[in-house]
Amino acid sequence: MAMKWDAAREAALKILYEINENGAYSNIALNKYFSAHGFPDRDRAFITELVYGVVKWKLTLDRTVAACSEIRMEKLSPWIKNILRLGTYQLLYLTRVPASAAVNESVNLARRYGHKASAGYVNAVLRNIAGGGGKDIVPDRAKDPVGHLSVRYSYPKWITERFVDLLGEEFAERLLEAGNRVPDLTVRANTLKTSAEGLIESLKSEGVESLPGKYVREAVIIKSQVSVTGLEAFRNGLFQVQDESSMLPAIVLAPQPGEKVLDACSAPGGKATHMAQLMRNSGLITAMDIHEHKLKLIKDAADRLGTGIIRTELHDAAIPVPQHEGAYDRVLLDAPCSGLGIIRRKPDIKWSKESRDVGSITALQRRLINSVSKAVRPGGVMVYSTCTLLPEENERIVRDFLNDNDDFCEDNIAALLPPGLSKYARGCMLQVYPNRDGTDGFFIARLARKVK
Numbered sequence: 001m002a003m004k005w006d007a008a009r010e011a012a013l014k015i016l017y018e019i020n021e022n023g024a025y026s027n028i029a030l031n032k033y034f035s036a037h038g039f040p041d042r043d044r045a046f047i048t049e050l051v052y053g054v055v056k057w058k059l060t061l062d063r064t065v066a067a068c069s070e071i072r073m074e075k076l077s078p079w080i081k082n083i084l085r086l087g088t089y090q091l092l093y094l095t096r097v098p099a100s101a102a103v104n105e106s107v108n109l110a111r112r113y114g115h116k117a118s119a120g121y122v123n124a125v126l127r128n129i130a131g132g133g134g135k136d137i138v139p140d141r142a143k144d145p146v147g148h149l150s151v152r153y154s155y156p157k158w159i160t161e162r163f164v165d166l167l168g169e170e171f172a173e174r175l176l177e178a179g180n181r182v183p184d185l186t187v188r189a190n191t192l193k194t195s196a197e198g199l200i201e202s203l204k205s206e207g208v209e210s211l212p213g214k215y216v217r218e219a220v221i222i223k224s225q226v227s228v229t230g231l232e233a234f235r236n237g238l239f240q241v242q243d244e245s246s247m248l249p250a251i252v253l254a255p256q257p258g259e260k261v262l263d264a265c266s267a268p269g270g271k272a273t274h275m276a277q278l279m280r281n282s283g284l285i286t287a288m289d290i291h292e293h294k295l296k297l298i299k300d301a302a303d304r305l306g307t308g309i310i311r312t313e314l315h316d317a318a319i320p321v322p323q324h325e326g327a328y329d330r331v332l333l334d335a336p337c338s339g340l341g342i343i344r345r346k347p348d349i350k351w352s353k354e355s356r357d358v359g360s361i362t363a364l365q366r367r368l369i370n371s372v373s374k375a376v377r378p379g380g381v382m383v384y385s386t387c388t389l390l391p392e393e394n395e396r397i398v399r400d401f402l403n404d405n406d407d408f409c410e411d412n413i414a415a416l417l418p419p420g421l422s423k424y425a426r427g428c429m430l431q432v433y434p435n436r437d438g439t440d441g442f443f444i445a446r447l448a449r450k451v452k
Contacts, residue, residue: 006105008043009086012050013109016082019055019348026055026348045225053093054085056180056347060154061085064092064134069125079113080122087126099130149173153180158355159340162390171435175389178435179343185228187239188247188270189218190305191277194238196220202233214438215418216247218277237305242270245341245432245442249334249385250274252416252430252444257282259329264317264372267294269301269310271334276307286328288313318367324375330383331376335365337386337393341441344434362392369401373408376449381411385444394443395429402447411448 015033018024024032030051034044054061065084066073073081087106090097103126110122128134139147149169150160153176163172189199196212199220203210208226213219220239228234228241250271255261257280263272266287275285287298287310295312302310315321317333338361339349369384376382384401386393402408410428417425421437424430429445 006108008039008046009050009105010109010112011037011039012047012054013079013082013086013113015047015051016054016086017078019051020082021078023352025346026051027346041225041227044227049094050086050089052182052347053089054082055351057089057093057154058085058351059156060137060151061088061092063137063151064088064129065125067134067137068128069121071121077114077118080110080118083109083113083122084125087122088129091126091130103127103130145169149176153177155179155350156354159350159353162355166389166391174435175433178433179347181344181434183243183344183434183440184438185222185241186213186243187220187222187228188216188242188274189220189239190237190273191218192281192306193236199233199238202238203231206231206233208233213244215420216244216251217418219244219247235304240270240273240301240305242274243342243345243440245437245439246270246387247274248417248421248430248432248442248444249332249383250278251418252413252446253330253332253381253383254416255279255283255285255330259283260327261285262324262328262331262372262375263287264331264333264368264375265289265335266312267291267297269298271332272298272310273301273305273307275332276302276305276309279309281307281309283309285310286313286324287311288315288317290314290316318364318371320371320374326375326377328375328380329377330381331372332383332385333368333372334385335368335393335397337361337365337388338390339387340389341387341432341434341443345440358390358392362397365393365397366400369397370404373401373405373447373449376408378407378449379451380449382408382447382449383444384447385442387440387442389431389433389441389443394431394445398429398445398447407450407452408447409450411446413444413446416446 015029018029019026062073083106087102090102106126107119107123110119138151141148146161150157155176189196196218200210209223210220213221255275255278266272267289272285272287289295292314298312338353343349414422414425432439432442434441
């Protein structure tokens with residue numbers, strides 16, 4: 001039996017409290033709550049939409065509430081603040097939800113999580129917004145283009161400013177807009193057990209609609225709203241959830257059957273298991289990670305997919321391993337980064353990262369690339385990748401590494417890329433964008449170690 005909408009809204013409120021007050025990640029908080037409470041798919045979808053919607057549009061929602069309230073946001077209790085965000089999100093962005101339902105259910109929540117005065121206050125603010133209040137919060141574009149885009153698309157000013165400076169106002173606006181869209185659920189067919197076409201048929205037999213991906217041969221887009229882990233095709237290891245952009249590093253590294261490969265920052269194992277497929281389960285992949293609990297994620301994925309060549313190793317990749325030196329044919333470094341290319345999947349990134357964080361991130365990236373490069377044998381290949389869009393985390397890391405290491409050189413990647421993306425290659429590098437390419441934002445560079 002389906003929950004009532006107010007119960008769904010209450011679930012969303014509790015999850016938002018975990019995210020905004022306790023620093024939980026949206027996807028983890030949702031999964032944890034859903035694991036503890038059995039919800040029908042329809043209710044899960046509604047709760048997910050509410051949670052991601054509020055996180056995504058937080059800046060714009062808060063500005064709207066502030067314009068219609070005599071009490072400053074910072075004076076409100078966390079529960080009332082999140083109830084107002086929930087109600088405002090429904091009024092502004094969910095056209096299928098009647099305004100009366102958005103207001104009344106928010107008032108009911110305020111009674112439950114506040115007091116009588118809180119309920120009256122929430123009622124007054126939301127009725128003001130429903131009547132058209134707070135519509136003049138977006139700064140004038142001609143006078144303040146960055147402020148305009150920041151409030152209109154709900155991004156911190158520093159990210160908006162960086163994108164405008166880097167890409168120009170028009171491209172930046174399309175990028176910001178794309179970051180607020182709900183992304184496709186893309187999976188990678190496990191070619192050790194099936195093909196993309198075979199997976200589409202298997203999913204169809206479970207009543208799931210899917211279609212081929214945009215670029216990568218093994219990519220499949222699932223169109224139905226489903227709990228992926230409940231599918232027989234998932235349990236049988238026929239696919240792994242992975243965006244097409246995230247499939248590109250393994251494709252560009254192009255590991256061959258029988259080779260030795262190091263995946264330096266491997267968890268949760270999507271790229272390692274992809275490489276095992278490309279190697280036809282022949283050779284050795286050392287999947288390294290600094291966190292022991294994350295090694296289990298790699299092992300679980302490898303077991304479910306039937307990839308028998310992955311060996312996990314607990315180690316900080318920023319510290320060279322003497323026995324790894326020159327021992328690997330290919331090395332993949334999918335480096336920790338600011339994550340600005342995956343905001344559409346993880347909107348928390350907008351609010352959890354600050355401009356000053358980038359310096360410490362790039363310092364780590366430099367240590368990592370210098371450390372893991374030592375594992376590449378002469379004549380071998382290294383791929384450096386991130387899921388961000390900032391040049392100081394991408395091109396600059398690669399250029400500085402090449403300037404400091406004359407035993408490495410650029411290795412052209414255009415011929416390795418899927419049709420539709422090769423035209424965007426710049427020598428050894430590729431940057432993909434959500435707005436232009438319909439994928440997550442990703443950077444990939446391929447470097448070769450010279451034979452002395």
